[in-house]
Amino acid sequence: MNLMTVKPRRKPSQSRAWMTSVAIQDAFLMLVVERGYERVSMRNIATLAGVGLGTLYLYFPGKDSIAAVTVRSRLRKLAADTQAASAAGGPRTVAETVHVLARVHVHTLLGEAAQWRALLVLERRITPPEVYRDLYKAFVQVFRDACAVAIDWPGELDLERSALNAFAVIDALVKNALLVQDFCPDADALLQEVESAVNGYFQRALERCRVVPASARCPGLQ
Amino acid sequence: MNLMTVKPRRKPSQSRAWMTSVAIQDAFLMLVVERGYERVSMRNIATLAGVGLGTLYLYFPGKDSIAAVTVRSRLRKLAADTQAASAAGGPRTVAETVHVLARVHVHTLLGEAAQWRALLVLERRITPPEVYRDLYKAFVQVFRDACAVAIDWPGELDLERSALNAFAVIDALVKNALLVQDFCPDADALLQEVESAVNGYFQRALERCRVVPASARCPGLQ
Amino acid sequence: MNLMTVKPRRKPSQSRAWMTSVAIQDAFLMLVVERGYERVSMRNIATLAGVGLGTLYLYFPGKDSIAAVTVRSRLRKLAADTQAASAAGGPRTVAETVHVLARVHVHTLLGEAAQWRALLVLERRITPPEVYRDLYKAFVQVFRDACAVAIDWPGELDLERSALNAFAVIDALVKNALLVQDFCPDADALLQEVESAVNGYFQRALERCRVVPASARCPGLQ
């Protein structure tokens, strides 16, 4: 409705289409939260989304697709936001970069904890390994690019691997907060923990590389 | 086979029962790996396990139960092994403790990477959030107990939270290695990375607690 | 067929719905006749009815429901017809009333003996006691009302019990004719037998009440 008012004549059908698609995804996500993926039927989705059963198939090829798009679009949006935050502002140190990226991640997920918890549970259930890998790599890519342009990035570190591990640590701690811990911690407290962990990792990794510069003890890292 | 040879007549039914249950779980895991949970039918499992369809229901109440037992038994076994490794040997420092625990985790999972990759993919698909949480906490418990008795555990650190985060980091990096990375790294290299990350986290956390910005970087941990 | 011709376009869905439901019931009854209730599968019914398997579940909640509706609708229809015959025409004596009611019963069942034999066999197999009781009472109700307004109903008789027994006798003799006897007798001959039995019962009951008005010989009847 909003969008229709803003762009009244240009592409009403596209707005409608977009709204319907989002309505379907929202309905789907709500239903998955309360019933679990397997117990959500296409009819349920259609009813809650306020469209006809057949309409679902005008927007998505099938049920799996709704799930995949729901998960992917939201996660890619998060990756894009992280990327945007990274791009904004001037040059940064590694620590500042970690702060900015982790901040977006932590605040976004904890900001709407219930929604994201549902999404992550859904993602665990339905995302096939390849898709999981792709989504993961999209985030790692953002981290790698951000680290690569950090003003004090230590050239000794393996950029790819470091970015992967840094994101893995962030991701793990945030997911813990949402999925494992009994009480969702304060976003800023979590952010500090996350920064500690990542910065601690970078520091140690650097020490290891410097102390054993040409050693064969970590062949996979050099 | 083993058991039947060892105790050929005494307890055939018990051995048989155990063998059958394991055969069912193994068949199930293999099938999930290649087809995905939803595409595995009870008949598939029975056929591959070499038992009758009805026999499945003598050992498990239903399909979900096979999945749950398969995942849980293997993960609890891993937790028990970790616990055993922790209990063995004399007093240790925190760093040594991290080394021992991480070593079991890394070597076990990378030791039979294909098996564990399948199990983790399965776990993602079928474990409901509560069970996931319980399994996770079983591991955290092991870490907490191990850290609590470390000879140089810094009392300033929140034991519970530190153990949770330490395990989360280990778990995340190992799962990355299995599920995300293109090539499974060498176990020892991964172990070093993991130790770096955890020790780095501990060190930083300690620094934050002590609020000593100019203090020596890792006096208590090394 | 009829309805579609009469109202070809107006209410196709309603006619269709009614036709489909009837087609399912008819198919079900045919199959029960030749194979017995337990041996009739939903797929059999769907095939013979010329609809898809899932369609059965659009019209009935399950197999039991098809059976119940099939039996109940036909028996309630018979009760309604009996009631209608009773209501039509002017005042009657008890004997005339018996004649009219018995006539409907006998002619309806013997008129399409094969159909009704099948229905009664089905009813024996699937009707649970409570439903049997309800159906039975629906008929007794018709008889009671009819007797109550008979111009010569003897007030001494227990209306409820008399109606119950009168219907029981009619029902028993007609069911015998369909289910027990080797050759189905002529409808009019059977009707005479039935009338004899009912009228004989009424007469005797009346005599007993009059001859022993305050006797303890029939405590349950007074």
Place this chain on the structure above:
Amino acid sequence: MNLMTVKPRRKPSQSRAWMTSVAIQDAFLMLVVERGYERVSMRNIATLAGVGLGTLYLYFPGKDSIAAVTVRSRLRKLAADTQAASAAGGPRTVAETVHVLARVHVHTLLGEAAQWRALLVLERRITPPEVYRDLYKAFVQVFRDACAVAIDWPGELDLERSALNAFAVIDALVKNALLVQDFCPDADALLQEVESAVNGYFQRALERCRVVPASARCPGLQ
């Protein structure tokens, strides 16, 4: 146990066999009463009867057979008892014959009303039409033979048909008492009703046969 003591050595296996068979039938009947035929499994029967699952198949070819034997043996026993009562004592009139036969029927069924109600419900569910017919005819046979030797049997009446209808009436009224009526009536009251109905039927049938136009036997009912 009892029987084994009485005939300790002669044919213990036969007594045992008989006992086991009866135990199975009793268990079956009890289970059918409380769960319905379809819900009773062979394992249920074996457990309640206190024998192994396989043992059922030493005594009966299958589940249907247990049901059939349970129903048939009890109904044939009733027919035999009726026959015995008929044979005992000296010559009788038709009315006396009706009294004796009806008496056995009514008192036997109402004497253990719950047991017989269960049996009749079971019989409705499981007896196929042919068996129903056979059992029915066994009773009719008893009635026919008894009427045939009544000292005042009117030769004008069709013996076969009269016996069939007489039994049908008795059977119908007794089954009503057990299956339809809310409160099971007193056995003697029911017996009087039954005798009234049968004797009334005989009287009327006789009148019809004799074609006595001037007869004023029941003016109020014609």
Place this chain on the structure above:
DNA sequence: CATGAATGAGTATTCATTCAT
């Protein structure tokens, strides 16, 4: 574009029956 009646492939589960002990 939108709809929902109709479809039928696909599956978990039950339970009568067998047979090795």
Place this chain on the structure above:
DNA sequence: CATGAATGAATACTCATTCAT
């Protein structure tokens, strides 16, 4: 004789998907 572990045939039912309107 007795047992019960193992079996697999048989079936009700669900639900994603289609297509005529």
